[in-house]
Amino acid sequence: MKDTELFGRLSKDILESASFAVCKTIFSHGSISIYDHSLAVAQLSFSLIEKSPAFDKACVVRAALLHDFFLYEWHIPGKRYLFHGWRHPAIAAKNARQIFGISDKEYSCIRTHMWPWTLFHPPLYLEGWVISLADKIVAMREALLCRGKRHSLVDPHSRGLL
Numbered sequence: 001m002k003d004t005e006l007f008g009r010l011s012k013d014i015l016e017s018a019s020f021a022v023c024k025t026i027f028s029h030g031s032i033s034i035y036d037h038s039l040a041v042a043q044l045s046f047s048l049i050e051k052s053p054a055f056d057k058a059c060v061v062r063a064a065l066l067h068d069f070f071l072y073e074w075h076i077p078g079k080r081y082l083f084h085g086w087r088h089p090a091i092a093a094k095n096a097r098q099i100f101g102i103s104d105k106e107y108s109c110i111r112t113h114m115w116p117w118t119l120f121h122p123p124l125y126l127e128g129w130v131i132s133l134a135d136k137i138v139a140m141r142e143a144l145l146c147r148g149k150r151h152s153l154v155d156p157h158s159r160g161l162l
């Protein structure tokens with residue numbers, strides 16, 4: 001990433017919010033938190049498009065940061081675990097709209113980031129395709145790096161964080 005100043009400006013309000021800080025206590029793969037995962041996806045997404053004037057950079061950074069803002073521990077066996085892949089994009093988009101007042105375009109990018117998993121919801125914007133690609137690259141990297149490493153499975157709701 002070259003323009004760290006612009007990335008910092010676009011991400012500041014989300015990264016400094018107490019709501020997004022909850023993502024430090026929810027995990028993506030192994031011991032990688034959703035906070036770190038989402039930051040990595042936002043940084044990679046921004047790096048891929050920062051030189052192109054064709055992209056809405058604020059949308060890319062904000063939607064990438066909030067793409068997994070589902071706010072529950074999904075590794076606990078049960079209904080959430082089984083359907084997490086399909087359901088979390090809509091839950092994250094709804095949470096992001098409620099808490100950060102995101103735009104319709106940002107909502108769409110979050111809602112579609114799991115495609116092709118969510119077959120009927122492909123990205124509608126270029127920004128959505130970039131986030132979806134960056135998410136897969138980062139998730140693959142995490143899965144390879146974190147094989148065998150575990151975290152404690154406690155839902156943030158039960159810890160009084162939400």
Ligand SMILES: [Fe+2]
Nearest residue numbers: 067068088114
């Ligand atoms: Fe996701």
Ligand SMILES: [Fe+2]
Nearest residue numbers: 037067068135
């Ligand atoms: Fe993700």
